Amino acid sequence: MPLICFASPKGGVGKTTLSANVADLLRREGRSVVALDLDPQNSLRLHFGMPVAEQEGFMAHLSRRPDWRGYLRQAASGTLVLPHGGISLRGALDNATALEREPDLLTAPLRDMLADPRIVVVADMPPGPSQALSLLMPMASLLVTVLRSEAISAAMLAEIEAGRFLGTGTMKALFAGRLQFVLNGVDLRDRLSRMTAEAVARHLGSRLLGAISQDEAVGTALAAQRLLSEASPASPAARDLRQLAMAIEASLPAPVAHAASSDRVEQPTAAWAAPQWGTR
Ligand SMILES: Nc1ncnc2c1ncn2[C@@H]1O[C@H](COP(=O)(O)OP(=O)(O)O)[C@@H](O)[C@H]1O
Ligand SMILES: [Mg+2]
Numbered sequence: 001m002p003l004i005c006f007a008s009p010k011g012g013v014g015k016t017t018l019s020a021n022v023a024d025l026l027r028r029e030g031r032s033v034v035a036l037d038l039d040p041q042n043s044l045r046l047h048f049g050m051p052v053a054e055q056e057g058f059m060a061h062l063s064r065r066p067d068w069r070g071y072l073r074q075a076a077s078g079t080l081v082l083p084h085g086g087i088s089l090r091g092a093l094d095n096a097t098a099l100e101r102e103p104d105l106l107t108a109p110l111r112d113m114l115a116d117p118r119i120v121v122v123a124d125m126p127p128g129p130s131q132a133l134s135l136l137m138p139m140a141s142l143l144v145t146v147l148r149s150e151a152i153s154a155a156m157l158a159e160i161e162a163g164r165f166l167g168t169g170t171m172k173a174l175f176a177g178r179l180q181f182v183l184n185g186v187d188l189r190d191r192l193s194r195m196t197a198e199a200v201a202r203h204l205g206s207r208l209l210g211a212i213s214q215d216e217a218v219g220t221a222l223a224a225q226r227l228l229s230e231a232s233p234a235s236p237a238a239r240d241l242r243q244l245a246m247a248i249e250a251s252l253p254a255p256v257a258h259a260a261s262s263d264r265v266e267q268p269t270a271a272w273a274a275p276q277w278g279t280r
Helices: 015-028 058-064 089-101 104-114 131-139 151-161 171-175 191-207 216-223 236-251
Strands: 003-007 032-037 080-082 119-124 142-148 179-186 208-213
Touching: 003 015, 003 131, 015 032, 015 119, 015 142, 015 179, 015 236, 058 089, 058 104, 089 104, 089 131, 104 119, 104 131, 142 151, 142 236, 151 191, 179 191, 191 208, 208 236, 216 236
Parallel strands: 003 119, 003 142, 032 080, 032 119, 142 179, 179 208
Antiparallel strands: none
16 A cells, blocks of 8 residues: 655665665565566666566556556565566657656556555655656655765755755645655765764754665675675665664554565465566
């Protein structure tokens, strides 16, 4: 039922990394999670071990109103992944035009998915303002804005507060309470990173959901196409991600039917079940 969107004013800040790992950690908490990739970079799937050459995804066929279930894949870990799909610039422009005319190309299938009370959808959004973000925001229970622990983030706070980075000045009011933040790449040994983290934390107060350490284990896990909890569970970033996932879990409604074991995947409705693409 709940939709959690990971967004950011700029790219390369860790949205996809956080989306993938939080999706998997919520699954470990007994949730049925669909990790939904709305970024044309099509990279969310890589964190779950999906073959690089497998380019299929629902957004590549959006204007033909595809059945999203046909593109759903189940990671070996159990998380369901809806890959964006590889798409050309032409395809992206066509999608933008189609969505301008018919926003329900995106919102109707998503609403259908969210109608299943057992499913939590974690969406990896494109960087900056986007059509997808404007369409999904009204449906989201939580919008997690990812900022990197660098000076530019502190400088951007006013823009962020005004909601302008989301593409409209009205979003702040609309989103009061549902707009939360995560600071990624915190390096406490680095003076500037530490000062930025402190300034941002002071400014955001309780709206700062969590902070993630700068940690080379993150890149190593991605290179191996694995989630951090599998590749490097004792690393500082894995510990921070668990705390973040717990903070997000605490904000969600209780699961409809709780899975007894963290290894057992609660099956969503048959309609959303999908075959695994392999085991590691
Ligand atoms: N906490 C971190 N520590 C070290 N590297 C990180 C961290 N978070 C993200 N990265 C790296 O930064 C790069 C961008 O991350 P990514 O999740 O793809 O960002 P986005 O989706 O916002 O573009 C990736 O190479 C990723 O491995
Ligand atoms: Mg990304």
